[in-house]
Every structure is written in C-alpha cells, then in structure tokens.
Amino acid sequence: MDSTEQATGEKRVQSLLIEALERRGLARPGKLRLAQYEAMCADLRQRLAYMTERNLMALEEQVAASKEAREQDRMPIGNKILEWAGQIQPPEEGASPLMRAVFGGDLGRTAIAEGWAPELMAHLRDKRSWPTPYAVTLIREKADGPRRQMVILEERIGYGQEPNAEDRAFLARRRALVEKCRRVADLAAGDAR
Structure with a gap:
C-alpha cells in the first residue's frame, strides 16, 4: 500500500468507523484519557486503512452491537476492535x-x-x-x-x-x-x- 492509498484508507476509517461510532453517541473507553483516545484512533486509522468500505461498515455495526456499547455507551478498546477487524477482513499479505x-x-x-x-x-x-x-x-x-x-x-x-x-x-x-x-x-x- 503506497502513501496515497494509506491516506485514503485512513480517511475511510475515520469517517466510516470512528465518526460513525461517535455519531451513535459512543464515548471513548472508560479508562482512556482524551490524549490516549486520540492515540487509539490514530492507531486504528493506520492499521485498518487496508479495509474496504463495506467491511468497515460491518465492523462499525459489530462494534456498536458490542457489550461495551450496549451497556455503557462506550467504545471497546482498540485491541478488541482490531481483533474483530481481523475476523471480518484479515490484513493484507504484506510483511508486518x-x-x-x-x-x-x-x-x-x-x-x-x-x-x-x-x-x-x-x-x-x-x-x-x-x-x-x-x-x-x-x-x-x-x-x-x-x-x-x-x-x-x-x-x-x-x-x-x-x-x-x-x-x-x-x-x-x-x-x-x-x-x-x-x-x-x-x-x-x-x-x-
């Protein structure tokens, strides 16, 4: 993935996942301060930039249906979101x-x-x-x-x-x-x- 594709993918993650979850009223995970939440979102944008639009929408739906979202109106931690993302669309074959x-x-x-x-x-x-x-x-x-x-x-x-x-x-x-x-x-x- 070149830098242009990465930037486009990060914008897609921001709009279809992060902003969509925030529009649903989900707050940052309870134990994260604002700076930590922003770092988590930046990490999610970078790591999930490979995902397609459809799969990001599926991930957003799964995150919104999670226990944390239903019971506490909060997003799950980034690692949980990354785990679900890997199940929906495994990362590309490139070397991590x-x-x-x-x-x-x-x-x-x-x-x-x-x-x-x-x-x-x-x-x-x-x-x-x-x-x-x-x-x-x-x-x-x-x-x-x-x-x-x-x-x-x-x-x-x-x-x-x-x-x-x-x-x-x-x-x-x-x-x-x-x-x-x-x-x-x-x-x-x-x-x-």
Whole structure:
C-alpha cells in the first residue's frame, strides 16, 4: 500500500468507523484519557486503512452491537476492535513489522534454514505476537509432516520419479510459502541497512 492509498484508507476509517461510532453517541473507553483516545484512533486509522468500505461498515455495526456499547455507551478498546477487524477482513499479505523483526532475526533465519518458516509465518499472522519458546516447539512439531513430505518428494524427483498432480501442487504451494518467508527476511535485512 503506497502513501496515497494509506491516506485514503485512513480517511475511510475515520469517517466510516470512528465518526460513525461517535455519531451513535459512543464515548471513548472508560479508562482512556482524551490524549490516549486520540492515540487509539490514530492507531486504528493506520492499521485498518487496508479495509474496504463495506467491511468497515460491518465492523462499525459489530462494534456498536458490542457489550461495551450496549451497556455503557462506550467504545471497546482498540485491541478488541482490531481483533474483530481481523475476523471480518484479515490484513493484507504484506510483511508486518513483527514479521520483519522475527524473520530478520535468528529465529526467522533458523526457521528458513530448517524448513519450518511457513508454519512460523502462519503463527505470526494468527497470534500477532512474538512466539514463546513453547510456541516455537509447537510450530516445529506442526511443520514435521510437511517438511518430511518435502524431503521425500524432492528425493523421488532426484531419482527421476515424476510426482503426481497432488504432490506437484503441494510442492508448488510449499515452495511459494518458503519464498515468501525469504522475501520477508530480505525486507528485514534491507530495513537494517
């Protein structure tokens, strides 16, 4: 998303979500001061600029129907709104700052080298937090099957066996995911320069 699209998206979030909720009479979350509320709104504008008009309207409806809105005439906190937004329209495929940090560090480089980078990327997209050591163990375990399948298929190809259509599709998907992880690592390396 370039700067023009980002600015247009932020205006869309302001008018279709934030101002629409304020017109409904919803006040800022109870524990936030005015400056904190303005910072929350600025963060929402930046993070939700990717959303379409229709999905922002759906999000506004969901926020207005939330427990906080119904019972206290207040907006929910920004994290809750972001969670709902991710359910309505997941963020674009671009590399978030978290993904760049993970894949730019030792964890990401190890994941790429050992073949479990696609599962790490899926975890980052789903959880949006740095994986704990226990989560890394689970991610590696989840990747065991696909990694083993890749090794077997590549060995068979090396011996001259032609994979069937299903195996070719698996290889293409897996290689594309690994390449996407490498591109994120390259972006992170470019950011560090």
